[in-house]
Amino acid sequence: MGKIEDLETINGEGYQLTNLDKAIALARANSVWPLPFATSCCGIEFMATMGSAYDLSRFGMERMSFTPRQADLLIVAGTISKKLGPVLKRVYEQMAEPKWVLSVGACACSGGIFDTYSVLQGIDRIIPVDVYVPGCPPRPEQIIEGVMNIHELVKKESNRRRYSEEYKHLLGTYQIEIDQHGEAK
Amino acid sequence: MSQEIKDILQAADPANVATINFGPTHPSTHGIFQNILKVDGEKIISSEQTVGYIHRAFEKLAERRPYNQITPITDRLNYCSSPINNIGWEMTVEKLIGVDIPKRVQYMRVIIMELARIADHLICNSVIGVDAGALTSFFYPFSEREKIYELYEEMSGARLTTNMGRIGGFERDFTPVFHQKLQSFLKTFPKAFEEFDSMLARNRIFMDRTKGAGPISAERALSYSFSGPNLRAAGIDYDVRVMSPYSSYEDFDFIIPVGVNGDTYDRFMVRQEEIRQSLRIIEQAYKNLPEGDYKADLPDFYLPAKSDVYNNMEALIYHFKIVMGETELPVGEVYHAVEGGNGELGYYLISDGGRTPYRLQFRRPCFIYYQAYPEMIKGLPISDAVLTLSSINVIAGELDA
Amino acid sequence: MEKQNNQEYLTAVQAAFGADVLAHEEAFGMLNIEMTPSRIHDAIQWLQQHQDLSVNYLTNIAGVHYPESVGREFAVVYQLHSWKNNLRLRIKGYLPKENLHIATITDLFAGANWMERETYDFFGIIFDGHPDLRRILNMDDMDYFPMRKEYVLEDATREDKDDRFFGRNNNEL
Numbered sequence: 034m035g036k037i038e039d040l041e042t043i044n045g046e047g048y049q050l051t052n053l054d055k056a057i058a059l060a061r062a063n064s065v066w067p068l069p070f071a072t073s074c075c076g077i078e079f080m081a082t083m084g085s086a087y088d089l090s091r092f093g094m095e096r097m098s099f100t101p102r103q104a105d106l107l108i109v110a111g112t113i114s115k116k117l118g119p120v121l122k123r124v125y126e127q128m129a130e131p132k133w134v135l136s137v138g139a140c141a142c143s144g145g146i147f148d149t150y151s152v153l154q155g156i157d158r159i160i161p162v163d164v165y166v167p168g169c170p171p172r173p174e175q176i177i178e179g180v181m182n183i184h185e186l187v188k189k190e191s192n193r194r195r196y197s198e199e200y201k202h203l204l205g206t207y208q209i210e211i212d213q214h215g216e217a218k
Numbered sequence: 219m220s221q222e223i224k225d226i227l228q229a230a231d232p233a234n235v236a237t238i239n240f241g242p243t244h245p246s247t248h249g250i251f252q253n254i255l256k257v258d259g260e261k262i263i264s265s266e267q268t269v270g271y272i273h274r275a276f277e278k279l280a281e282r283r284p285y286n287q288i289t290p291i292t293d294r295l296n297y298c299s300s301p302i303n304n305i306g307w308e309m310t311v312e313k314l315i316g317v318d319i320p321k322r323v324q325y326m327r328v329i330i331m332e333l334a335r336i337a338d339h340l341i342c343n344s345v346i347g348v349d350a351g352a353l354t355s356f357f358y359p360f361s362e363r364e365k366i367y368e369l370y371e372e373m374s375g376a377r378l379t380t381n382m383g384r385i386g387g388f389e390r391d392f393t394p395v396f397h398q399k400l401q402s403f404l405k406t407f408p409k410a411f412e413e414f415d416s417m418l419a420r421n422r423i424f425m426d427r428t429k430g431a432g433p434i435s436a437e438r439a440l441s442y443s444f445s446g447p448n449l450r451a452a453g454i455d456y457d458v459r460v461m462s463p464y465s466s467y468e469d470f471d472f473i474i475p476v477g478v479n480g481d482t483y484d485r486f487m488v489r490q491e492e493i494r495q496s497l498r499i500i501e502q503a504y505k506n507l508p509e510g511d512y513k514a515d516l517p518d519f520y521l522p523a524k525s526d527v528y529n530n531m532e533a534l535i536y537h538f539k540i541v542m543g544e545t546e547l548p549v550g551e552v553y554h555a556v557e558g559g560n561g562e563l564g565y566y567l568i569s570d571g572g573r574t575p576y577r578l579q580f581r582r583p584c585f586i587y588y589q590a591y592p593e594m595i596k597g598l599p600i601s602d603a604v605l606t607l608s609s610i611n612v613i614a615g616e617l618d619a
Numbered sequence: 620m621e622k623q624n625n626q627e628y629l630t631a632v633q634a635a636f637g638a639d640v641l642a643h644e645e646a647f648g649m650l651n652i653e654m655t656p657s658r659i660h661d662a663i664q665w666l667q668q669h670q671d672l673s674v675n676y677l678t679n680i681a682g683v684h685y686p687e688s689v690g691r692e693f694a695v696v697y698q699l700h701s702w703k704n705n706l707r708l709r710i711k712g713y714l715p716k717e718n719l720h721i722a723t724i725t726d727l728f729a730g731a732n733w734m735e736r737e738t739y740d741f742f743g744i745i746f747d748g749h750p751d752l753r754r755i756l757n758m759d760d761m762d763y764f765p766m767r768k769e770y771v772l773e774d775a776t777r778e779d780k781d782d783r784f785f786g787r788n789n790n791e792l
Contacts, residue, residue, distance in 0.1 A: 070243060072250050072272050073615045074297040077341070081367075084360035099245030116758045117250060117271040120242050146290065148773050149275035150765055151757060158776075170378050182490055183367075270756035278765060278772050313647060421646070443677050443730035456676075461705055551646045551705065553698060555678075563778040566681055566698065579681040584736075586679070618756055 054192050061131070062187040063093040065180075069106035070124060072111030075138035079110045092180055101127040106183060107160075110170075112140035113153045125160045126209060126217035130195045132205070133186065135179050136162045139169040143180040145210040161203055240603070242271055248345060249614035251607070253591075260599040265592040273449060273618045280578040284543035285311050286385060286519070288578070293379035296457030296616040299332045299338035299559035301370065301382040306556035309464060310565040311385050314552045315519070317616075322510035323387045328503045329400075330382060331465070331556075332496040333473065334408075337366045338559030339447070339489040339496075342611040346486055347418055349608045350427045355417050362410045365403050372396040386520040387513030393439040404501060411497075415490055432594040432606025438597050439480060442590040445583050446561025448610050452480030453489045458557040469506075470499045482609040487597040518545045521577075560584050560611055584616040623671060625650040631672060636662055649707050656712035657693070660722035663697065663710065666729055667724045676700040677724070678707065680734040682742035686768045692716040693744055697724070714744065723749040741766035 043050040055185035070080050083089050083097070101124045111122055125134070136156055139145030140144040142165045156162060163186055166179035195215030196201055204211055210218045228380060250271040256263045276295070280288050292303040304329050342358045347355030367377040372395050373388070374380040383389065392400075418424045434444075439452040446588035449456055457474045459467040477484025477493035513520055517536050526533035539545055549571045555564040564581030587610060594610075595603040628650055633640050639662070642653040654662055678698040685692055691713035699735040700707050712721060722744040724731045735746040737754040743764035746752060754761065763770055 074294055076249070077297055080341075081360065081364070081377075085357045086361055086364045097245075099243075100407075111272055111614075112272045114270070114272050114274065116273065117242065117532070120250075120271070124243060125343055144774070144777075147274045148777065150770075150772065151273045151275045152774065154774050154777050164343055167763055172377060270758075273756040275765065275772065282772050297715065331775050375665075433654075437731070440675065441729040443728060456702065461702070488645075533654070551651070551709075553647075553648075553649060553678075553709070562678070564677065564678060566696070568683060579679065582680040585733060585737070586730050 042059070044096075055188075057192060058188045058190060062184045063189065065092075065106045065133075065183065066096055066104050067090075067094055067106040067108050067135075068101055068124070068128070069096050069110045070107060070155050072113065072117070073143070075110035076168040078173060079108065079137065079176060087173040087177065089177070089180070092177070092184070093182045094180065102129060105132055107132065107134045108137060109134065109141045109156050112147060112159040112175075113156050114151050115153050116151070118153050118159050120157045121136070121156065122207075122209075124160060128130035130215045131173065131187075131190065133163045134160060135164050135166065135183055137166045137176055137179065138171055139167060142167060145169055160209075177204055213214055229294065231258065235263060238598070240265075240503060242268070242327050248608060248614065251588075251604075251612065251614070251617075253557055255600070255603070257600065260601075262595050262598055262600065262603055265595060265603075267588070267591065268587070270612050270618050274526070274615075276619045277577075277579060281576070285547075285571050286521075286540065286574070288575070289383075290379065292380055292580075294615050295582065295619075296338070296559050296563070297378060297611045298341050298613060299334040300378065300380045302556060302558050303563065304380060304382040305331055306554065306558070306563055307463070307565055308380065308383055308385050309554055309556065310429060310554040310567055311519070312514075313554050314517075314567060314569055315386070316548070317514055317516055319387065319465075320497065320510045320512075321466065321508040323512060323514065323545050325503045326388060326392065326512065327383070327465045328467065328470070329500050330370075332500045333369060334505075335368050335496045336493050337363055337475060338611075339493050342415070342559075342608070343486055343489050346428070346482065346605065347424070347507050349452045349605050350424055351420075352421075355414060358410070358417070362407055362414075365399070365407070369396060369399055369403065374398060384513070384520050386516035393511040398615040400504065402498075404497070406495060406604055408480075413495060419487065419490060422457045423559075425483060427604060428486060428609070429481060430479070430480040431598065431602040432609065433479050433481040434590060434594050435480065438560050438590065438593065439587075442587060444561070444587045446558065447485060447488045447492060448480075448587055449561065450474060451477035451484040453478055458555050462555065464554070464556060466492070470502050472496075472499050482605050485609045534580055545573070547571050547573075555581065558583060560613065560616065561587070562616070582616045582617060584585075584612050585619070588612050623701075623706065625706065626706075626716055628672060628706065628708060631669070632666070634663065634672055635665060645657055646709075651709045651711060653711045653713065656714055656721050659695075659697065659712045660724055660727075663699065663724055666701075668701065671700060672703045673703040674699045674708070677728040677730055677734075680731060680738055682738040682766065684742060684767050688713075690715045693719060693742060693775055695721055695738065695744060719744045720747050721745075722747050725749055733759060734771075740764070743767070 136142050141156050144152050164179050164182045166175050168175050202213055214218055230284040235256055235258050238255050240255050242250045254266045275289055289304050289307055292307045293300040295303045297617045328513045340363050344356045344359045346360045370380050371377055372393055374382045382413030397432050434452055436454050439449050453476050455476050472583040478487050521540055522533035522536055547569050550569055552567045555562050566579040567575050568577040572577040595606055624681045625645055629643055639655040639658040639667055644651050665671050678700050685695040693714045695712050697710045733747055738744050739752055740754045
């Protein structure tokens with residue numbers, strides 16, 4: 034868990050200095066709004082993760098955002114078929130920067146046991162993924178670990194990432210064009 | 219169709235009709251279903267469904283897998299109650315090869331399957347609560363549901379996609395921990411369940427919201443080949459467990475609850491009562507659990523213990539034959555049905571004697587009854603359509619195969 | 620009332636449809652009747668309306684592909700259930716690949732709608748008179764019928780698997 038003491042700071046009587054990036058990142062990491070894109074079996078384990086026994090709200094994440102416009106983290110849990118692929122990409126494009134993607138379960142990561150004509154062999158073929166959680170389905174503990182890895186990424190990420198050429202290039206490899214604010218066109 | 223709904227449909231002014239997209243990713247669809255609704259104000263005039271968003275080609279996949287490797291595919295049909303699917307498939311193969319299953323295995327299967335039914339109905343009913351605006355009713359039963367997962371874990375090692383049992387029986391006997399956890403579950407669950415029941419069953423707001431939402435008549439339900447709790451809510455007492463008993467269901471005393479109107483409230487109440495009946499069955503089966511082996515004598519299909527494989531030539535050969543799919547199988551066509559969480563879950567298996575099925579078709583109750591959805595929501599407000607969708611318990615894995 | 624058994628069903632169907640009953644067998648306790656495809660609709664209607672036989676429930680419809688049997692490459696299998704007699708039966712019709720037409724039974728069972736669409740989607744069997752025969756599970760722009768035996772299961776876009784090690788693409792070996 035991020036605490037203000039964890040930041041690299043210059044402390045003194047009555048003041049504490051850090052850089053803005055780190056302060057913002059700390060705030061962001063502890064109030065991630067997830068968009069659960071739960072399609073199948075992993076969705077039920079995700080429900081268990083949200084439920085009373087595992088309680089995802091301990092990580093500042095009890096507010097599920099069902100609109101992509103107000104979400105920071107896209108949690109893709111379950112099989113994505115080729116028919117659904119364009120829908121997922123559309124949802125990703127609609128999310129505002131900054132945004133992260135957590136791929137939950139073998140199907141979302143690689144197609145899993147469904148090496149079939151109708152299943153997309155991993156969502157990283159259409160959108161960039163930050164953290165992969167393996168398992169068929171992963172246990173709630175694993176999903177929580179994936180979420181905590183996302184938090185670590187969020188804490189480290191620069192505010193300027195989305196303006197970088199690197200980021201533009203990354204999204205370009207997925208045929209996603211971005212404007213000068215880093216938002217998908 | 220009632221006169222009231224007819225009036226609504228006739229009064230619809232074409233200029234006021236709006237087309238809205240309900241899904242594929244909509245917060246209240248709990249899965250990926252798309253419905254394009256034509257609405258006049260709040261009232262739905264017509265709807266057009268699109269399914270297949272998580273089509274995973276189970277049937278084609280099953281034609282490429284040896285029989286014991288198909289069990290994991292069945293897990294992912296109705297993943298809220300995977301053990302029923304697993305055991306249903308195992309029984310289909312046992313029917314094909316014609317083997318006598320020990321009484322103890324049958325009773326163990328009944329216990330596991332009824333636990334799965336409870337887990338399935340709990341998800342469905344708690345989600346109806348969520349869609350009616352009661353989030354507490356989701357959290358209460360979920361902590362109880364975790365206990366069922368622990369029981370699965372004790373028997374199979376997995377929580378959700380259990381791959382429970384083997385052709386011919388179980389992988390292991392009930393362990394001491396299982397006994398202890400099942401006994402404590404039987405003690406604590408009824409109280410927790412009645413608490414959940416008391417939150418919704420006679421709750422005035424819940425009743426007002428769900429009564430009359432998404433009704434279907436018995437005749438239409440039958441014509442649509444409904445099965446399971448949705449059919450029983452419409453007033454027809456068809457249950458595979460009673461009609462064609464399998465796995466010794468004829469030994470147990472339980473009733474089949476039926477509804478009257480086939481609306482959301484009836485579906486909710488039928489599922490609630492089925493949970494109570496499932497508990498009764500588990501208690502009876504557990505009390506009378508026969509002594510004996512936890513597996514049938516079936517060396518051609520049942521994997522030998524690992525210690526035997528390493529030390530015993532015969533076991534090694536059987537192990538090799540099973541893993542490589544070298545077992546001889548009868549030629550024939552079998553249909554076997556079990557009462558799944560959502561209704562008659564059938565396996566239509568055509569074997570040509572090869573290592574994989576020639577054709578395996580799953581009769582998936584969701585897929586069959588979801589087509590009635592446009593008819594059920596005609597003339598209702600959108601909020602009732604949401605409740606209807608969650609109360610018929612459409613599971614995407616089962617719907618899209 | 621006495622419950623009717625398989626033999627009585629068979630006798631009744633044979634008496635009513637005579638030469639259209641092409642073959643029959645009893646497989647694992649379930650009666651299989653093979654009929655002329657064009658007469659299947661009438662047979663199911665007759666069974667549904669019959670007082671004693673009373674076949675009131677359509678369990679499912681399945682397509683099967685037998686590429687090797689010339690002239691009868693595709694089968695359409697109707698599994699029906701009579702609750703009155705608690706008896707299940709199977710009616711089959713074999714179609715040649717040049718003429719994959721069979722009459723719809725959506726007028727008898729509303730639930731046949733999606734079952735027939737699924738069979739069309741997987742095998743390309745055309746149900747004449749179906750109100751809305753489109754693909755259902757697969758994408759609309761798919762240009763083949765995936766459950767036919769000649770089509771491969773695997774996704775063609777994967778490059779990370781060496782097919783030789785999975786026993787696939789045997790013809791290239």
